[in-house]
Amino acid sequence: MFKRILVATDGSRLSKKAVAGAIAMAAQHDADLVALTVVPHYPKSYYEDTAFTREDVSRIEKQWADTAQRGLDAVAQRARAAGVRIKTATVNSNLVADAVIAAAKKHKSDLIVMASHGRKGLKRLLLGSETQHVLAHSTLPVLVLR
Template identity: 35%
Template structure:
């Protein structure tokens, strides 16, 4: 049925529910698995540039290194959890990206046929104000998406 599952995470406790469900499904189906984390661009860069300040190359490098370290910490937990299940997992960090865009990009590049991800389940004004990466993935994904609550 499925051959390659993409499991997005942001490292949160809620996202971990999606990770666990995705890894369990991968084990049951005996399929390939890729975990993805999208990390943010340098904060306030657009506002700061408008004010005449541009972050230095060193500041940008330090920020990127910190984002990579953050992703690697999350990936280490996923790799450990996958290993306990006997599931191999590839990990991909997409720097300077919004989550939904990164998820859809990696799903296409890796020829995934299922995305398993968590949702906060927000509704109404809260969803509009906060946005929903899960809703964006659902709206734009050409492949199946399993949403874990």
Template identity: 35%
Template sequence: MYKHILIPIDGSELSMRAAKAGIELAKLSQGKVSALHVISPFHNIAYMGSILAASEIVYNAEAQENGERYLAQVKALADAVGVPYEGEASFGDQPFELIVQAIKDKQCDLVVMGSHGWRGMTRLLLGSETQKVLLRSDVPVLVCH
């Protein structure tokens, strides 16, 4: 069975449902979970530098705070059923890249993540981090809807 499950979270209800499923699998297989929240970096505009610099500081602080809150929710779920847990919030432009790297670095043998179920043109235009992970992961990915 699975000994180390990676659970990417974005704070949505869907990602929390995926977290619950991943934690339950870890409990059944006597494994552990690692939660990962990827924070999109603040994108600067060339002018109005001082205003944007202050905005970036505020954005980074709030984004980190939100990420820590999401991770604390997953930790509480894992602690409630006695599943070993570790969590991390990281900044990155491409969440799928950090997820795939975490799979390797943490030697995970399963990823459990949510998918918003976008189809057609919306998925084509916006892309899907879950789809990107599915295409690049060397381990199974359980997708929760």
């Protein structure tokens, strides 16, 4: 049914559940898996007392990218152990949901798998939901796991 599944992961406990589900689904459908992590840009401060040098920002962003890559490497290892063909990708963007949708299109995925914290009410309003944004704006099917 599915030929290429994109799973978005941030390395959190909840997204690891989504990864496990995506790996199982890819194995079941003999589908390729694309594991994606979106790494945000470091926020730049406009206050003199907290300004960082370009080198500081570059160092921090590199640490985030290295951490993301280690997480993707772990996902790839799990997928290969399950006999799943996998490709990993990292995107640098502050617009996480838009980056997930764009990556799914770029990799010609036919399903997006994501986790959701299941926040409701004021918490959802204040914290937002990347998963909700993907659900609302993607033309591809989205499987949300909790």
